[in-house]
Amino acid sequence: MHYGRTLREAISNSETTPLIGIYDMYSASIAANHYNGFFVSGFGFAASHYGLPDIGFIAWPDMVAFAERLRLAFPRHHMVVDIDDGYVDPEVACHVVQRLERIGVSGVILEDQKRPRRCGHADGKQVLPLEEYLEKLNLVLESRSDLVVVARTDAVEESEIVRRAAALAETDADVVLVDGVRSVEWIRKIRGVVGDKKLMFNQIAGGKSPRLSLPELTELGIDVAIYSTPCLFAAHTAIDSALTDLKNADGRLPDTTRGAAEVGVRGSTELLERNISRHHGRQRPVSV
Incomplete structure (x- = not known):
């Protein structure tokens, strides 16, 4: 299958395409009953694979191995993988992108953060100089063949958000993501800045962005929405509740x-x- 082309066709539709954040094979198995697109969330993977927060602990071989297991079990689902900053080095980023494309990943998200990195909805984010990020991004774009590439900025200052969104829209990236957008007004502003480029929006419970429905996102001109952690947070709540009930029942299942x-x-x-x-x-x- 041409996974990149299939995803491009999906996000070219008039309605917002949802991609559901999964964190392990079991959560993906449940999500597959409801949606035909996965987002391999860095937040969820760091939590499930390492038991650590999303601040740069992920090793690329672990992420590649997880993506391979997912593709084997779900041969027809869209799959976008969060590769953070490309694991620091531009050549490593290109290597990882080529490995993921051979596995059958549909797309990747490459951010402009510098280390120590943070979750896109956390405080304390720092970004690379724009020229340095663009150099890395362009190398990644040259290394892919069919894979969808999402160019992501984590800028927080309003003038810098506008500057970077405009610059990313001028590249050959398929989609632009400004993470941690704080208002509907700013979604509209970014939509105007990126012009005809496809636009992604990241929703995470308790994050900095407004909670919006798919019809609302479609009205705002969002082409694809990633839901980073619905499975992870639901599992957290359900497991805690189940074990509380088990304890209260003196261990009776x-x-x-x-x-x-x-x-x-x-x-x-x-x-x-x-x-x-x-x-x-x-x-x-x-x-x-």
């Missing part, structure tokens, strides 16, 4: 045999067996 809401071994196995059947279109029998 809930009954999953009488139509209760809780998932049991059969429901979980049915979910995971779909990751095999997607490759050949035949549903495998549940063996439990």
